[in-house]
Amino acid sequence: MKNPQLNKNGELQHLLTTEGLPVQIVRDILDRAATFLDAADVHEIKKVPLLHGKSVFNVFFENSTRTRTTFEIAAKRLSADVVNLNIGSSSTSKGETLLDTVDNLCAMHADMFVVRHAQSGAAHFIARHVAPDIHVINAGDGRHAHPTQALLDMFTIRHYKKEFHNLRVAIVGDVLHSRVARSQIHALTTLGVPEVRVIAPKTLLPAMVENLGVQVYHDMTQGLRDVDVVLMLRLQSERMQGAALPSAQEYFKYYGLTEEKLARAKPDAIVMHPGPMNRGIEIDSSVADGPRSVIMSQVTFGIAVRMAVMSMLAGAAV
Amino acid sequence: MNIHIKNGRLIDPKNRIDAQQDLFIAAGKIAAVGSVPAGFVANKVIDASGLIVAPGLIDLAARLREPGYEYKATLESEIEAAVAGGVTSLAYPPDTDPPLDEPGLVEMLKHRARNLNQAHVYPVGALTAALKGQELTEMAELADAGCVAFSQADAPLTDTRVLMRAMQYAATFGFSVWLRPQDSFLAKNGVAHDGEVATRCGLPAIPVSAETIALAAMLTLARDTGVKLHICRLSSAAGVEMIRAAKQQGLKVTCDVSMNHVHLSEMDIGFFDPNCHLIPPLRSLRDRAALRAGLLDGTIDAICSNHAPMDEDAKQLPFAEAEAGATGLELLLPLLLKWAQQEKISLPEALAKATMQPAQVLGLDAGHLSVGAAADLCVFDPEAYWKVEPGALKSQGKNTPFNGLEVQGRVRYTLVDGQVVYQSKPTA
Numbered sequence: 001m002k003n004p005q006l007n008k009n010g011e012l013q014h015l016l017t018t019e020g021l022p023v024q025i026v027r028d029i030l031d032r033a034a035t036f037l038d039a040a041d042v043h044e045i046k047k048v049p050l051l052h053g054k055s056v057f058n059v060f061f062e063n064s065t066r067t068r069t070t071f072e073i074a075a076k077r078l079s080a081d082v083v084n085l086n087i088g089s090s091s092t093s094k095g096e097t098l099l100d101t102v103d104n105l106c107a108m109h110a111d112m113f114v115v116r117h118a119q120s121g122a123a124h125f126i127a128r129h130v131a132p133d134i135h136v137i138n139a140g141d142g143r144h145a146h147p148t149q150a151l152l153d154m155f156t157i158r159h160y161k162k163e164f165h166n167l168r169v170a171i172v173g174d175v176l177h178s179r180v181a182r183s184q185i186h187a188l189t190t191l192g193v194p195e196v197r198v199i200a201p202k203t204l205l206p207a208m209v210e211n212l213g214v215q216v217y218h219d220m221t222q223g224l225r226d227v228d229v230v231l232m233l234r235l236q237s238e239r240m241q242g243a244a245l246p247s248a249q250e251y252f253k254y255y256g257l258t259e260e261k262l263a264r265a266k267p268d269a270i271v272m273h274p275g276p277m278n279r280g281i282e283i284d285s286s287v288a289d290g291p292r293s294v295i296m297s298q299v300t301f302g303i304a305v306r307m308a309v310m311s312m313l314a315g316a317a318v
Numbered sequence: 319m320n321i322h323i324k325n326g327r328l329i330d331p332k333n334r335i336d337a338q339q340d341l342f343i344a345a346g347k348i349a350a351v352g353s354v355p356a357g358f359v360a361n362k363v364i365d366a367s368g369l370i371v372a373p374g375l376i377d378l379a380a381r382l383r384e385p386g387y388e389y390k391a392t393l394e395s396e397i398e399a400a401v402a403g404g405v406t407s408l409a410y411p412p413d414t415d416p417p418l419d420e421p422g423l424v425e426m427l428k429h430r431a432r433n434l435n436q437a438h439v440y441p442v443g444a445l446t447a448a449l450k451g452q453e454l455t456e457m458a459e460l461a462d463a464g465c466v467a468f469s470q471a472d473a474p475l476t477d478t479r480v481l482m483r484a485m486q487y488a489a490t491f492g493f494s495v496w497l498r499p500q501d502s503f504l505a506k507n508g509v510a511h512d513g514e515v516a517t518r519c520g521l522p523a524i525p526v527s528a529e530t531i532a533l534a535a536m537l538t539l540a541r542d543t544g545v546k547l548h549i550c551r552l553s554s555a556a557g558v559e560m561i562r563a564a565k566q567q568g569l570k571v572t573c574d575v576s577m578n579h580v581h582l583s584e585m586d587i588g589f590f591d592p593n594c595h596l597i598p599p600l601r602s603l604r605d606r607a608a609l610r611a612g613l614l615d616g617t618i619d620a621i622c623s624n625h626a627p628m629d630e631d632a633k634q635l636p637f638a639e640a641e642a643g644a645t646g647l648e649l650l651l652p653l654l655l656k657w658a659q660q661e662k663i664s665l666p667e668a669l670a671k672a673t674m675q676p677a678q679v680l681g682l683d684a685g686h687l688s689v690g691a692a693a694d695l696c697v698f699d700p701e702a703y704w705k706v707e708p709g710a711l712k713s714q715g716k717n718t719p720f721n722g723l724e725v726q727g728r729v730r731y732t733l734v735d736g737q738v739v740y741q742s743k744p745t746a
Contacts (some may be wrong), residue, residue: 004589019518099634119636120520121590142638143520184521206517207525 004127011251014127014136015309016203017145018186026190030155032308036077042159043300045307050316051080054111058084060139061098066138066275067149070299071114074306078316083110091259098122099129108130113137114311120144120179121202134315137306143177148309149274150183154191155295157229160270164240169212170223170265172199172255173233173282176206176244180274189213199223200255201203203244220255224264232257232273235282248281258284262292270294319342319361321355321736326366326697331670332686333611341371343693346736350689362738366697369730370628372669373685374437374694376408376676378622379550380647382439384430385423386415391627391714393430396647399713400437401740403648404696404729405623407677407684408437412503413471414446419444419455421463428464432649435737438694440466440680442496445484449473454484458491466680467494467548472597474502482539489545494681497536498550499557500598504528509638511601515584521638524599526554533557537564540571548679551574551624553598555608562617572679573617575609576624577653578644582606582719586739592633592640593719596624610661613671620676621657623650627715645715649706651698652725665700693736702728702745 005018007013012025013152038044056075058068075082087101098117112135115123120142127136128227140146154164161167169188175181175198188196189212198209199217210216210226217223225229239245257271271283271292279285287293321343328339328351335351342350342358349355382396400408410427412418418427424441431439443465447453449733450473457468468488475481475497488495508524510516516523533549537560539548552558552575561573578596583606587594594600612618626643633640650672658668677685684694706723732740 097631097634098636117636119638121638122636123370125636141520141636143522145520179520184520206520207512208517210512211514213516276476 001055004124004130012312015147015313016123016136018147018150018183018190019145021186021190026151026154028317029151029263029305029308029312030158030190031207033155033304036304037309040133042049043297044122044276045077045300047077047079049079050311051075051078051314054314055081055083055109056112056114056310057108057110058082059087059107061087061122062140063088063113064116064140067116070302071139071306074303074310077303077309078311080310098125106134110134112114112310118142124266137309137313140179142179143182144153145183146179148306149180150187151276151309152298152305153184153231153272154187154273155301155305156298158186159237159297160294161228164188164193167193167229168195168197168227169193169229169231170197170199170227170256171231171233172220172223173237174204174235175200175209175231176204176235177236180232182212185212185214197223197227204239220261221264224261227265228254228269230257230262230265230269230271232271232283234274234276235278252281254284256280256284257287259286259290261277262287272298275299319736320358321362321364321733322360323366323371323697325372325730326369326727328371328687329666329669330687331666332646332674333688334666335687336664336666337380341479341687343736346693348687348689348691348693351359351687361495364697364731368699368701369697370665370700372696372698373496373673373687374696374732374734375404375672376680376682376685377408377625377647377650377672378620378676378679379411379576380408380623380625381411381627382404383627384387384414390629390703393434395712395714396625396627397431397434397436399647399711399734400711401734402729404651404698404732405647406437406696406732406734407682408439409466410439410441412442412469413449413473417428417444417449418442418465419447419449421459424460424463424465428609436734438734442467444468445470445495446475446480451475451477451480453486457488457493460490461493462633465617466679469496470498472498474500476502478535478539481535482543482728485539485543485545489543492546493517494546494548496548496550498537498598498653499529499532501528501531504531509595510587511584511599513584513602515587519587519590526556526601527652528627529554529557529598530560533560537569541569542672547571551576551579551598552609552612552618553579553601553605553627555605558608558617559610560610565617572619574620574622574676574679575618577621577646577650578624578719579606579609580613580657581653586719587637590637591719592635592637593644593717593721595637595640595642596644597642601685614663620679621654621671622676623647627713630716633717644718645711645713646709647713648720649718649720649725651696651729653720655727656725668736693733695731695733696729697731697733698727698729699744700727702726704728714717
């Protein structure tokens with residue numbers, strides 16, 4: 001089966017998932033992202049003309065101000081023209097099919113689509129149907145993938161931990177419904193992290209998740225023992241309606257990240273979260289704002305990583 | 319019209335014939351096998367040298383989309399597809415719009431099909447009104463109108479009391495009830511097997527227990543009511559095991575599997591191929607192996623196409639939103655041959671699964687070449703290679719997961735009641 005995100009020369013044509021992404025491409029993205037950070041202050045991002053004259057369309061079939069904004073900033077720092085489209089509130093509600101929408105956008109001479117959609121596989125679908133000179137970046141499709149989030153997480157881990165081959169990483173929370181978790185797992189295993197754990201109740205884990213190369217824990221205090229990195233996942237409130245969980249309170253008690261539970265991890269362990277956080281549900285404020293939290297760095301690095309992906313797709317040399 | 323089919327390899331699973339023998343047809347029926355009957359003068363001679371002469375295929379599930387879904391396919395287009403695929407009889411599931419829950423609809427369908435004068439169409443009536451799973455249909459009236467069995471198609475029947483009553487009522491008249499086992503709560507919103515691929519792709523999943531729980535209820539109630547139960551589209555290893563056990567215990571239950579599930583698994587979904595969005599979901603390789611084993615040991619009686627043609631738009635969507643199903647009538651024969659080759663079983667054994675066995679499920683005197691039987695035949699070239707190209711299919715539905723596959727076996731003649739209803743040129 002042909003990998004739909006690589007062109008015939010093995011270069012990145014679209015970024016749809018971290019699964020099956022060649023490790024060298026992952027490293028190239030992370031290395032390139034580093035060049036966009038100010039040498040003096042890593043939390044400052046340069047403006048570069050790499051995408052000057054190109055247009056980037058943020059096509060969001062599912063609302064997300066946060067992710068859309070970071071893509072917008074990234075594109076603008078690359079000097080691209082940015083068009084934001086919230087399709088969720090326009091075309092499809094008028095009966096236009098996804099394919100019609102994509103055809104219409106192609107006709108507007110976009111160079112790149114940043115796509116978010118509620119259905120798993122939507123980004124693959126769009127990538128299959130766009131003109132060959134258009135690049136698609138998956139900004140989240142259903143439960144399937146959120147590759148730029150995972151790549152920015154990898155960037156953050158590398159920034160603080162330098163290497164991947166000696167790490168123990170735990171992903172905590174609603175893995176079943178999480179595109180972030182799936183993309184993180186593939187990225188971590190691709191980069192050679194020897195031990196990836198998932199920690200969740202059985203109702204929030206998909207079938208045969210261990211086949212993705214992870215170890216399964218249901219007890220968070222055991223699962224966090226001696227880990228270097230804790231990746232927290234967001235818990236959607238609708239999980240209580242679907243009989244996946246009895247209450248937010250009980251979830252917090254057993255799977256919320258507190259100082260006490262974090263004490264089981266290595267003393268220099270870092271804590272990450274893709275945001276937006278539910279304080280007091282999956283993470284205690286004292287941890288979120290505490291010394292181990294690198295959540296704010298994730299946000300800044302996210303812009304650099306998205307700049308790296310966009311400029312690489314556009315074929316711009318740095 | 320008298321037809322003499324000469325020099326062909328005659329395969330008749332029911333009569334255990336696999337030999338080079340001529341076949342003589344008179345007045346729409348098989349007049350003789352082997353030697354020419356006294357006074358027989360052929361109006362037409364078909365030279366079947368190098369071809370196999372077999373009973374016409376009998377398909378237990380072919381949706382021809384009328385009434386209600388003429389934008390997906392029509393009786394004309396799909397019956398043409400049927401005979402091009404060597405299918406001479408087909409069971410017609412009730413999930414039309416409106417569903418086949420009134421005698422008038424059934425009569426109209428039979429009438430339309432009869433006028434086309436091609437394959438025999440056997441409507442399966444709705445078990446409950448509008449397939450809603452609440453009230454019984456007028457089964458006896460529907461049977462008089464031509465329904466051969468009663469089914470929910472893919473519509474859920476969650477109320478087990480209604481299920482029991484429906485079975486009791488059907489048993490009163492000796493009618494068969496055809497059901498596809500799927501618990502609607504466990505299957506809710508699901509689009510793929512609850513396994514490795516759904517986990518990797520993040521697709522909402524349907525666990526095997528959705529099949530086995532429903533199957534347990536159906537088998538239990540069939541035992542209690544004595545109804546003739548036919549289980550449609552088995553998909554899992556655990557399901558096969560339950561049917562095997564039920565048969566061993568003497569329960570009169572039959573079951574079928576779709577050709578898609580004989581050949582494909584969840585792995586074929588690959589990068590979200592919407593053509594692999596099927597009902598029931600494609601399951602694991604282990605499940606597929608169990609389905610194949612079930613076919614070989616007789617646990618599974620028949621293979622059907624589960625033909626579900628649809629318009630292009632229905633599949634031009636992300637996986638979960640794409641409509642489930644595949645066109646299949648024209649692929650039934652080549653995929654049957656492929657299966658036989660892979661499992662190293664004889665052609666008579668393989669053909670039985672799509673001729674005499676489904677005829678038994680339907681309670682039809684068909685699917686064999688006995689003297690006096692209707693001359694429904696499929697004459698095919700077992701060697702002819704061809705590539706599945708959706709555009710070349712007669713079916714209006716081009717949606718097939720076998721797109722691009724090289725297959726072997728091409729229908730050369732299809733006869734229904736002694737009339738040649740389809741003929742193709744030999745491939746070079």
